[in-house]
Amino acid sequence: MATKDQNVVEVSFPARAQLYTGKYKLVVVAEVYAPGFNPMNLKTITVDMPDVFELVSTTQEGIDTGISINVDTVTDILPGGDSQPEVSYDDIYVNQGAYGDNSIALNRTDGSTVNVDISEITAWYDRD
Structure with missing residues (x-):
């Protein structure tokens, strides 16, 4: 969910979805403005962050706090593999x-x- 801060989003994980214990990853799918990428100038970027948090079976095993995740650098690779150059949208x-x-x-x-x-x-x- 968007927030009033341009660079911050809020992600909620409601109790009804917390069915299994274990480590969870966060996948952020963002549609961003990319001039010239396609006719609509929009590009979808997916960032996969493994082991963001863990659901445990008892309260004694866990910590009840909010989680802050900073995504500092996302390298955008052209289709075709890791050997492609990084894309710049200046x-x-x-x-x-x-x-x-x-x-x-x-x-x-x-x-x-x-x-x-x-x-x-x-x-x-x-x-x-």
Whole structure:
């Protein structure tokens, strides 16, 4: 469940679901914004955390406290195996532009420039 803190979620494990003793893992399935990943710009990431807590058979064996889990680093691997490079979703956008010689030069935040030829649009315009 989402909380008022953007980076915190609450997970509940109601008593009616606590049927068996033993160690439990937590699987977090998150749908995140990933520009260009697919037409909806959404990607599902699954994080599996083994042995998060243990249900014991008697009260004397356990500790009754809340559990906090910090997920610091999630490595996103491309389909095809562990040898694939890590995926980065840093936004790339136009941060500056210039017009000249019937083209627009768009300077992007990754250092590259995209030139847009607009001569067909501006050729009819006579400045005199």
